[in-house]
Amino acid sequence: MVAIALAVVLGIATATAALPSFAKSPRQHSSSPDEGQLVEHGHYVNKQGHDIHSPAHTKDGKAPNGATAKCRDRSYSFSESRRGTCSRHGGVADWLQ
Secondary structure: OHHHHHHHHHHHHHHHHOHHOOOOOEEEOOOOOOOHOOOOOOOOEEOOOOEEEEEEOEOOOOOOOOOEEEEOOOOOOOOOOOOOOOOOOEEEEEEOO
């Protein structure tokens, strides 16, 4: 019984390790925003394979949890990298973190 369980675990670990990086499911950002605060609800997968909320406006105009920058169009970005942050939102107005 233990041998079967071990084989199953090892088989799963081997199968997961054999997947190319683009085939692995994206990891969630550690401090995701409260969707109820946001107007837009898009997501993208960054180069590190993390699922990131796309820039979004807030209902109350305040910075949401996890925002890293405020864009010039008044949306908030959740980017993990400075490169390309707010690129389709007028550029960065202010860095928050």
